[in-house]
Amino acid sequence: MNITKNTTGIESVILTSPDPQAAAAFNEAAFGLGARLQVRAGDAPTSGFRGFTLSLVVPGPSTVDSFFESALAAGATTVKPAKKSFWGYGGVLQAPDGTLWKIATSSKKDSGAATRTVDDFVVLLGVEDVKATKQFYIERGLTVAKSFGSKYVEFAAPAESVKLALYGRRAAAKDAGVAPEGTGSHRVVFGGGLGTFTDPDGFEWETLA
Template identity: 65%
Template sequence: MAFIESVTLEVADPTAADRFHTTAFGLGGQVRLRASQAPTTGFRGFTLSLVVPRPADVDALVGAAVDAGATTLKPAARSLWGYGGVVQAPDGTIWQVASSKRDTGPATGRIDEIVLLLGVEDVKASKRFYVGRGLAVAKGFGGKYVEFATGSGPVKLALYKRRGLAKVAGVSPDGTGSHRIVIGGGAGPFTDPDGFAWEAASPALTN
């Protein structure tokens, strides 16, 4: 089964970005960094989601991110599906932090899942493309959303309509230039129909 081993964020200042991600989220090798000055404006077409056990974990991570320099795009709040908020890191990456639980207990300090959501123009066409590359569909909702089965990989992959994902993130869908992200895993290397680049899994790659 094809899988995602890691995502690499392309940032202007890897040292500063590493400091932010370590301080705010305590992330290890699942999210990597490399220097890039590739032109990019507006919405980059993706978000990264941290799925956590409790609303208190959402508050803790959103608070830590803001303290580390992130901008709040959507304050943490309850919704029909759970509790969550959205922040934008100083390097431009948009992070969603969410819990589907209504548990009122204290923060656990645990991140259950990391989900990469790609905003695409045509969900059905992108689904066919990824299935052709060896990814298996775990669940889907017509032309709106698709989630892939990524086995034991540390990062899950899902597709969402670009405009819908921008709305969820609280930003305009407009954007040009580089996505500033490279996906590493067993399905690569290739570039998908929306310009998202994949590379072959490379255990030796480090921050």
């Protein structure tokens, strides 16, 4: 495992949806992430696994349950019920717009009451070649926080920004509890200061004004 320092990160995850008002209303009611999560109009064809999941890392199991409850009340469906695992406690939801959300904690027991605190907001990309995509992002200014060979990479990010992580596509789909097959648009754009480009797996980035 390698640990280094980073000076850049994703400032905003921008989802595209045929009904942006409904998607934005769901996101606010379910998660309340503010400017870090935005929605814009877009109806590019898509089917199956879109190649990414959005993850919220929270303090404890009761907070996982709290986010599950608010998301389900707002219209999400359960893909993987929240439960204990070797790594902690968590589960996966699918938003009405099709976005997959993993809500998890490394803690198996609560040390206090449920909160709405999010320790980390993470974008996990399921990519074809982890090593090649890792190098692509290093060349654009990101630095590595964790690296486990060709299996998993996590880039460091400033406080309050969104972390970026890479996983093999099949592994990412398995972790989310869905089939790896999928075609068409990812229906997501990442905004920040890295520039405007498309990565090797077709994920789009743009510079925020």
